Amino acid sequence: MSERAVVVLPVRFDYGYHKEFQKQCASCIDNPAINEIVFDFGRVDYLDSAALGMMMMWQRRASAANKKMYIKGAKGATAQILDMANMQRIFEYLT
Template identity: 40%
Template structure:
């Protein structure tokens, strides 16, 4: 089993994704071998403030378990929003 888990972020990442997003990352955090969660933003075109809040909560829970969280594939508007929110200070960008 790999130590890295990939969380595929949807095309439109907003509050309607809360339940699915939380269930996905919670399952990853419960895995004994998980050392890193990689959020794949390659399909994401839109995210709002609730999505940013969900990401902060994921980061907080992961950090408590010494699990790293990083972002890959963010582009265009999604990347701009993440950078405006200073998320490069919370997450490693790949």
């Protein structure tokens, strides 16, 4: 049975959110009961390259821990930025 954790991202997803993002991701990856992690972009209006880099770093760590990461709820400019960064090649998208 798969346990899914959801990381709800802030309106402004940038380096200023680094510590909280790191705390949440580490908690999910360190928890042996969790094997799926969802990045919920439902509230995100802004993200920058630092956010994309943080996502990539944690995706590599999750993969090494045999955990799967997903993106859900991205819309508007946020969805366009994720598409331009080819995140659909790395993360599965949930509807």
